[in-house]
Amino acid sequence: xxxxxxxxxxxxxxxxxxxxxxxxxxxxxxxxxxxxxxxxxxxxxxxxxxxxxxxxxxxxxxxxxxxxxxxxxxxxxxxxxxxxxxxxxxxxxxxxxxxxxxxxxxxxxxxxxxxxxxxxxxxxxxxxxxxxxxxxxxxxxxxxxxxxxxxxxxxxxxxxxxxxxxxxxxxxxxxxxxxxxxxxxxxxxxxxxxxxxxxxxxxxxxxxxxxxxxxxxxxxxxxxxxxxxxxxxxxxxxxxxxxxxxxxxxxxxxxxxxxxxxxxxxxxxxxxxxxxxxxxxxxxxxxxxxxxxxxxxxxxxxxxxxxxxxxxxxxxxxxxxxxxxxxxxxxxxxxxxxxxxxx
Amino acid sequence: xxxxxxxxxxxxxxxxxxxxxxxxxxxxxxxxxxxxxxxxxxxxxxxxxxxxxxxxxxxxxxxxxxxxxxxxxxxxxxxxxxxxxxxxxxxxxxxxxxxxxxxxxxxxxxxxxxxxxxxxxxxxxxxxxxxxx
Numbered sequence: 016x017x018x019x020x021x022x023x024x025x026x027x028x029x030x031x032x033x034x035x036x037x038x039x040x041x042x043x044x045x046x047x048x049x050x051x052x053x054x055x056x057x058x059x060x061x062x063x064x065x066x067x068x069x070x071x072x073x074x075x076x077x078x079x080x081x082x083x084x085x086x087x088x089x090x091x092x093x094x095x096x097x098x099x100x101x102x103x104x105x106x107x108x109x110x111x112x113x114x115x116x117x118x119x120x121x122x123x124x125x126x127x128x129x130x131x132x133x134x135x136x137x138x139x140x141x142x143x144x145x146x147x148x149x150x151x152x153x154x155x156x157x158x159x160x161x162x163x164x165x166x167x168x169x170x171x172x173x174x175x176x177x178x179x180x181x182x183x184x185x186x187x188x189x190x191x192x193x194x195x196x197x198x199x200x201x202x203x204x205x206x207x208x209x210x211x212x213x214x215x216x217x218x219x220x221x222x223x224x225x226x227x228x229x230x231x232x233x234x235x236x237x238x239x240x241x242x243x244x245x246x247x248x249x250x251x252x253x254x255x256x257x258x259x260x261x262x263x264x265x266x267x268x269x270x271x272x273x274x275x276x277x278x279x280x281x282x283x284x285x286x287x288x289x290x291x292x293x294x295x296x297x298x299x300x301x302x303x304x305x306x307x308x309x310x311x312x313x314x315x316x317x318x319x320x321x322x323x324x325x326x327x328x329x330x331x332x333x334x335x336x337x338x339x340x341x342x343x344x345x346x347x348x349x350x351x352x353x354x355x356x357x358x
Numbered sequence: 359x360x361x362x363x364x365x366x367x368x369x370x371x372x373x374x375x376x377x378x379x380x381x382x383x384x385x386x387x388x389x390x391x392x393x394x395x396x397x398x399x400x401x402x403x404x405x406x407x408x409x410x411x412x413x414x415x416x417x418x419x420x421x422x423x424x425x426x427x428x429x430x431x432x433x434x435x436x437x438x439x440x441x442x443x444x445x446x447x448x449x450x451x452x453x454x455x456x457x458x459x460x461x462x463x464x465x466x467x468x469x470x471x472x473x474x475x476x477x478x479x480x481x482x483x484x485x486x487x488x489x490x491x
Contacts, residue, residue: 026394031421224420286397286398336423
């Protein structure tokens with residue numbers, strides 16, 4: 016167990032490699048109750064959200080969600096989050112645990128009088144069910160068919176004696192769902208899912224290796240208040256029309272990028288770790304933000320910020336790992352190319 | 359947690375088996391369990407002279423890398439080359455197939471500074487208690 020955003024979280028159950036493999040080939044179950052859920056309602060909710068968030072909110076259909084960033088005035092990332100449109104004037108934000116209190120305070124300070132903000136986190140449980148067989152295994156547990164849901168689409172679903180909100184999203188790169196339901200039902204639903212022996216619990220350790228293989232950002236590593244999201248997303252998840260807090264800094268970085276996040280692949284299994292230094296022909300060019308052995312590839316991979324001029328696919332860089340240099344090549348993301356997330 | 363009686367133990371979770379003047383060194387069951395899946399091992403060069411407490415190897419799991427220290431002074435005379443392809447042998451068999459290296463012992467008195475199985479088991483219990491808090 017480890018402390019994570021104020022929660023005691025399991026790093027592993029059976030073992031990180033076994034849990035990783037199970038998620039890539041069958042179905043893994045992730046206890047994600049630590050993440051926060053906010054609801055914003057009212058006639059001005061959409062305008063407030065567009066000012067607070069970088070992604071397009073006004074064009075969300077009911078039952079659709081988008082991923083993006085919440086920035087401060089300097090363009091630093093307060094959090095990365097998902098915004099769902101639940102109804103005509105009703106939205107849900109899903110936020111990181113460690114940033115929840117700061118998010119809540121920031122949002123509250125920037126609301127119009129026509130928007131009601133509610134922190135629903137204590138009352139909502141979240142379980143992620145992820146893997147190529149997730150749909151079939153979930154249907155076995157639910158005893159009924161799931162609707163055909165598109166990627167980044169969600170809808171209410173009655174099953175196991177409770178009302179769930181089922182979202183076809185995830186953090187693994189494989190097909191899967193994020194289930195939201197009343198916290199009072201969490202233990203019962205967790206047990207019902209694990210009664211299906213094809214579904215196995217997966218801890219934070221494999222959650223990290225799975226997301227790293229896809230190149231998905233982890234707040235505190237690839238995203239923080241230290242820089243705008245431009246170096247990480249290269250403009251992705253940021254709407255062109257602007258109109259959000261932090262826009263000036265984002266535009267500055269878009270026009271004049273100093274550094275980019277790159278994907279590094281090593282020949283060996285020797286893993287670089289966060290803060291390891293990266294060199295180009297002997298000159299320091301940046302820093303690793305996440306690194307691990309990739310269980311699917313059988314070699315070490317890393318994400319690193321490097322100077323924009325060196326951020327070219329195919330470039331060979333050197334990473335200093337515990338005093339020794341290891342070469343690594345910049346490759347295209349994702350590292351793992353067989354992900355089934357989109358179907 | 360297995361702690362065989364015929365071995366000596368270091369506080370840093372290495373075990374040591376003495377046969378004449380050759381000491382075989384590995385990491386304990388407690389250590390491999392804490393590290394979880396081991397994915398990479400860096401072993402010392404044969405012939406290297408080491409002092410007790412020197413960093414001589416690195417054992418890396420999915421989670422983190424850990425230094426392995428020489429429990430006694432001497433010369434590295436052999437390494438377990440099979441670990442390069444199968445580092446997970448340390449998880450499966452920490453006291454046998456998962457040994458790391460052998461040292462020709464220079465100072466026999468170094469062994470007196472190590473712990474017995476009983477003392478080591480006790481120190482692990484204390485460490486586990488601290489983690490529970």
